[in-house]
Amino acid sequence: MSDDIRVALVNQAFVPPGMVIGETGAHLPSLGLLMLASAIEEADAGMKGSVAYFDEEHLGIDGCKQAVIDWLGPAKTGLVMLTTYTMTHHRQEMFIRAMQAHGFLCLAGGPHVTMHPNESSADAVVLGEGVSAMRSLFPWPGFLPRGVPGMRYKEVDRLGNESWTGAERPLRQLLPSMWPSPSFAYHLVPSGIVHRASRKRDLGGRAPMSIVLSKGCPSACHFCTSGAQNGPWAVGHVERFQMDLEHLLKHTKAEAIEFHDDDLFSHPDVEKVFDVMKNTGLPWTCYTRANPLQGDSGRRLARLAREAGCKRVFLGLESMNNDRLEMLGKKANACMNREAVLNLHHADVEVSAAWIIGLPEDTPAILEEELTTFLGLPLYCLDVNILNINPGSVFSKKVITGRMQPSCGSEIESAEDLLPDPERYGDQEPWGQPTLCAHMSKVELNTFAEHARRRINRELLPMNNKLRQHKGVPFDDFRSALLEEISERR
Ligand code: SF4
Known part of the structure; x- marks a missing residue:
């Protein structure tokens, strides 16, 4: 185990707007994050002991932030990874900003940033599967390298202007036969978590x-x-x-x-x-x-x-x-x-x-x-x-190209027009999205x-x-x- 880098995989609670942590349907481990953990440990056996899994529902919102800060604090580089979903993207954004305030590097993946990569506050996002990116990132070279498969990077110029470079398309070709072994690092799930x-x-x-x-x-x-x-x-x-x-x-x-x-x-x-x-x-x-x-x-x-x-x-x-x-x-x-x-x-x-x-x-x-x-x-x-009009679905493509109309009559010109917006589309189900x-x-x-x-x-x-x-x-x-x-x- 080295303290050059530590990785915090954060399983944020799925709490859509209007709901409260702990009161939503299910609470299960993030298989996606556990697969990334396994890929990291497989790519660099020296990372065993330097990768930890945090569960927000188990630790509480503030408790989770503090646990991640305590874990990453002693390392030269602290790397936070989390998964983004459209309905809860605002929560991932808040978490990322809180972690960046402590100087940690934040990587986001998952369905939301795959469809809307430039919407994230993260330092880099992974489009599609993330195992290939982990295999390229580890052993850690001491900095976030460019050209990692599926990775898109936020660039900030001297004036503070942001732009994005890197992968344009999601990676989706990772067959189950190419998954790491074991496929999921269940050994990293803390024992006290109550799943339901x-x-x-x-x-x-x-x-x-x-x-x-x-x-x-x-x-x-x-x-x-x-x-x-x-x-x-x-x-x-x-x-x-x-x-x-x-x-x-x-x-x-x-x-x-x-x-x-x-x-x-x-x-x-x-x-x-x-x-x-x-x-x-x-x-x-x-x-x-x-x-x-x-x-x-x-x-x-x-x-x-x-x-x-x-x-x-x-x-x-x-x-x-x-x-x-x-x-x-x-x-x-x-x-x-x-x-x-x-x-x-x-x-x-x-x-x-x-x-x-x-x-x-x-x-x-x-x-x-x-x-x-x-x-x-x-x-x-x-x-x-x-x-609801899920990003990337056939219906969303039809709405964006004008072949289907939202019932509210709103003009839809791009995928960004379908991002959740309760002021535009109302806060009833589907939250912040138009109906058809x-x-x-x-x-x-x-x-x-x-x-x-x-x-x-x-x-x-x-x-x-x-x-x-x-x-x-x-x-x-x-x-x-x-x-x-x-x-x-x-
Ligand atoms: S494509 Fe259809 S059957 Fe398959 S997971 Fe989606 S909804 Fe279910």
């Missing part, structure tokens, strides 16, 4: 730990940024997953596993992944799409997943209306969505689902009808999200979303009670009686 799953993934309060073995998604939905952020879908070998899982189990007190792959069930060796999970005896949850859950093979996968400890699957169904699904760029229709839910349900795997409202042609009547269709499915829970619905204003969409969430809470409770009582019974055998009972309560 979001409601849709919570397994009876068990301490969750996340893992991922692929990058990207086989689909390219029009509202999603997975492709822009991760590039083409690529999966890791089961051997790597097994090694990473062993590392996770050795260094954390995980009581449940959360897979963060966009579509775990499409992994070509998913049955081997299930075998590995079965041997751990731990319950787990994952994301997948409706596509791999069709027909006999879908039924088989659902059953094998359940036997391997899968308790709940999150399906981004997004709609039960074929026109709306097509508009969203989903590669599944309403029948496929229903079949995927039923196959999981029949295998005794709970289903969390998501629904997007606020498409250009949505009306209250269309949405109410679709909500009724959703609530006729055996779901554990259903998230309601108002369509021609027939419902942002206020009306929020009112509908509140109504829908109330209805979901009211109707999914009896649904879940009945599902528990009828374990193993085909849903269609008791569906009519159940829906009649629910409609009487409406």
Whole structure:
């Protein structure tokens, strides 16, 4: 260990405007930062002991700043790294400025700076994946070298004018086979951190730990940024997953596993992944799409997943209306969505689902009808999200090029016009962003979303009670009686 340089990886709490630290959905380690840590230790074994991981929710806002200052203080160069998200970019900016005041060098990465690299206060930003940058930066040469892959640098001239130079495009080609070993430095996660799953993934309060073995998604939905952020879908070998899982189990007190792959069930060796999970005896949850859950093979996968400890699957169904699904760029229709839910349900795997409202042609009547269709499915829970224009998504490109119009009529000329701006676009969901619905204003969409969430809470409770009582019974055998009972309560 040398004190020429120390690295502080800061997992900032995800606290969107209007929310409070500690009260947001989930609290999990940053796999992205843990991969960077592993890449640094692999590139320069002498860095072991000079890389530390800080968790803002665990330490508190001021406590986290102070812990980083105390850690980096004795080193000749203190390097702070953190991840930026559009909804919480203002918080990353505040943290970076506080660290720069102490003379530390700040590097930012993540989805926000990848799309808006010149918006950051950091000294340099990494566009796309950061492992290649770490492999180039370490062993540390004593200064921040130019020409690091994916890195963009803030230059300040003698008059204080700022400009940016360096990488123009994000790096997205790092295949899972090129990740460091172990993929994630779980050994750096301090033991006292209390992680928690979001409601849709919570397994009876068990301490969750996340893992991922692929990058990207086989689909390219029009509202999603997975492709822009991760590039083409690529999966890791089961051997790597097994090694990473062993590392996770050795260094954390995980009581449940959360897979963060966009579509775990499409992994070509998913049955081997299930075998590995079965041997751990731990319950787990994952994301997948409706596509791999069709027909006999879908039924088989659902059953094998359940036997391997899968308790709940999150399906981004997004709609039960074929026109709306097509508009969203989903590669599944309403029948496929229903079949995927039923196959999981029949295998005794709970289903969390998501629904997007606020498409250009949505009306209250269309949405109410679709909500009724959703609530006729055996779901554990259903998230309601108002369509937002994520940077890098197909929808954002259409809005920027004038092929889609925001409902507020605002002139959109560049990606910067879509940066969160509550004064321009209002502070309701999606915070500081325009909506695209021609027939419902942002206020009306929020009112509908509140109504829908109330209805979901009211109707999914009896649904879940009945599902528990009828374990193993085909849903269609008791569906009519159940829906009649629910409609009487409406
Ligand atoms: S299936 Fe999910 S992760 Fe994949 S592109 Fe669509 S929304 Fe994104």
